[in-house]
Amino acid sequence: MIGKLDEFIERDPGKAFIFLLVLAIPAFFVNLGLLPLFADEPTRANVALEMILSKNYSVPTIGGEYYYNKPPLYNWILAATYLLSGNFSEFATRLPAIVPLFLFTVTIWLAVACFLRDKRIALLSAILFMVNSRMLLYDSMLGHIDIFYSWLTFGSFMLIFHFYRKEQWLQVFLFSYLITAVTFLCKGLPSIVFQGMTLIALLAYTRNLKKLFSWQHILPGLLCVFIIGAYFYNYSRYNPNLGGYFATIWDQSSQRTAVRAGLWKTFGYVLTFPFEHLVHLLPASLLLLFCVKRSSRKEIFGHPFLRFLLITFLANIWIYWLSPETRPRYLLMLYPLLLITFSYGYYTYRDSLPKTNRVFNHILLAIACIITLAVPSTLFAGLQQAVPLLGVKTAAIFVSAAFFTWLIYRLDKAKIVAFAGLLLVARLGFSWFVLPERFQRRDAVYFRHAATEMGTLSRNKPFYFYQYHPEVLTIPFHDRLIFYIERSRMKKVEFTEQDIKPGYYFTFDRDLKNPSALLLKEYRGLKLFEIK
Known part of the structure; x- marks a missing residue:
């Protein structure tokens, strides 16, 4: 019986893959919407909710003020999820991140099965992406942009290789630039870096750098610029401050680099970086044991697809290796490049070791x-x-x-x-x-209740955040309060420096100056006032 099962999995890994995917559905979806939003989740949720409230999907805002940190494509997807589901729940907020986790896993399977023609390796590398320690215990529970963004970026890598091996250069550039336009409208400048580094490394290694000056490259590049430019042109019709938008996008991409962090912190980070990410990749990183022989390293690099994966990985990883404020979720598109290589090493060399x-x-x-x-x-x-x-x-x-x-x-x-x-x-x-x-x-449950109560009390009157100046580290907490208040009111809140208009006022660390302000309730230091 056991022998037959062993042979069945070896002979038909596709059915084992489907079984594990089905098993993953309850594993990742049970209680997905239980915990209140945290980390960057409420920021994404706020932008999407305010788009729906204002019926303006061109201009991201939080508290009615322009939000420049990210272009809005992921917020469009999140807003569509809210509208289709008919609610603004935590489950709906996290759904656009968890569904791409399954799509990402299937994409790894399809790519490896196509390019390596070994469904055992496809099964292992795809499932290991889903069950690595980082995904199991953190990223799969959050409605962040990174899984969706990384799935598209990884898809771009695979399309580049697919068309490169057929020497279809127009398709290499066209499809990768189309995806770059989409991912730029999700996250900004990192998309240009992934595209540029991958193409330059591949063309340099294959001695095809002259292709950068060909019409096959220039036309798709211009199409990418046109798509991105069309969004910003439309945006400028509502807010002409494109300079502020571009400056913030640049700052978001550069703020985690060594220039900001300092030499000593960067040095320590560079030393610990590979070990930290090997921990994040457990148990998959244990497969590195099968890839350490000199002969295995030569054979791995000798395979065209695996060589492309390693070139792509090396072309992109150094940027994050030298950026001390990098978060592991920024590397999710690069993890499969290693997982596929490790899985190949395991199935190829386990019998000889x-x-x-x-x-x-x-x-x-x-x-x-x-x-x-x-x-x-x-x-x-x-x-x-x-x-x-x-x-x-x-x-x-x-x-x-x-x-x-x-x-x-x-x-x-x-x-x-x-x-x-x-x-x-x-x-x-x-x-x-x-x-x-x-x-x-969790205190977050208390503050969700407090924010919902404040929104319910103030539903028919203006609501102001008084002298709203959060420090960077407290922004997720503040944004969470804004989301739950707006969700219960189904109206935007406003930031204000004055306390003279009638309405409700919310403060974090101060009282109102207006003598007619009535303190309605205090929530662990947070205060709700009313001015009639």
Whole structure:
């Protein structure tokens, strides 16, 4: 029975891939909308909500003031999600990030199956992208722009290689520049950098730099400029301050570089950078064990597709390696380039490295046993009030984890596929147990309630944020309050330096100067006033 299952997974990885994708649906979607918005989520949500309230989708705003940090394409998608779903929930906010996670995973599968013609490698590299530690425990729970943006950027890499190997240079430039125009309207200048570095590195390596001066390159480049320019032209009809817009986009791209951070901080960051990201890529980074032999490195670099992946990775990674304020989610489009290479090394060299393979399998089994034996501890963690049907859910996760652990022990060639299934079960357990526990103890829940209450009290009158000057680190907190207030009012708030107009006034760290202002309520230092 086990032998047949082993052979089936080796012979038909596509069905195993579909099974793991289906298993991932509850793992990533259960309790997705439970926690209040945090980090950069409320900023994206604010812009999309105010577009809907103002019916102006050309000009991003927060609190009625121009928002210059990012172009609006992702906000258009988020606004469309709100309108189609009929609500402005946390689940709807995170949906445009989680759906692209599945699309990204499928894209990796399709690309590897096409270019390497080994569906085992396609299965492993695609699923490892979904179950790496960074994705499992953080990025997959947030409605950030980065998964969607990285999916498009990775797609551009794959299209460049696809048309390059056919020597169809017009298509190389046309499709990559079209995607660059779209990604620029998501995130700004990083898109130009990814496009430029990838093309220059590929053309330089293949001695085709003269193609940069060909009509096949110039026309798609002009088309890209035209698309981006058309947006900014339309934007200028509502707000002529394009200089401020461009300056902010430039600042957003340059603020995390070594110039801003200083020499000493940059030096420490450069030293720890590779080790930090190997941790983020666990367990996939363990596959590096199969790629360290000199002969394997030569063979990997000798394969056209893998060589392209490594050239693309090296062409782009140095920018982030030298930028101390880089966040791991900025590199999501580069992670698959490594995962595909690691997966190729694993399937190609595991049989010729029996000792390494044996140690690797023991590591997988040990981790699986630890995860499985840890599951019953949920019964003694004080989760009874936070988690309904705690016993049933604990039993379901324990039995499922034990099943996959047994498969890891018994299978011969597909141990790592079973391990990926175990990690998805663990992610479902995380969604069932950890997220409700965080919901109960997070201050964000209190402030969501406070902001909603303030919005409800002030629904029919003007609402002002009085002397709104948040520091950079507190912007996510302030934006979260703005979103929940606007969501409950379905009207924009306003920032003001004066307290003379009738209406409701919200302050963070001060009282109003107007003697007729009435303090209605205080929320842990936040104050709501009314002037009649």
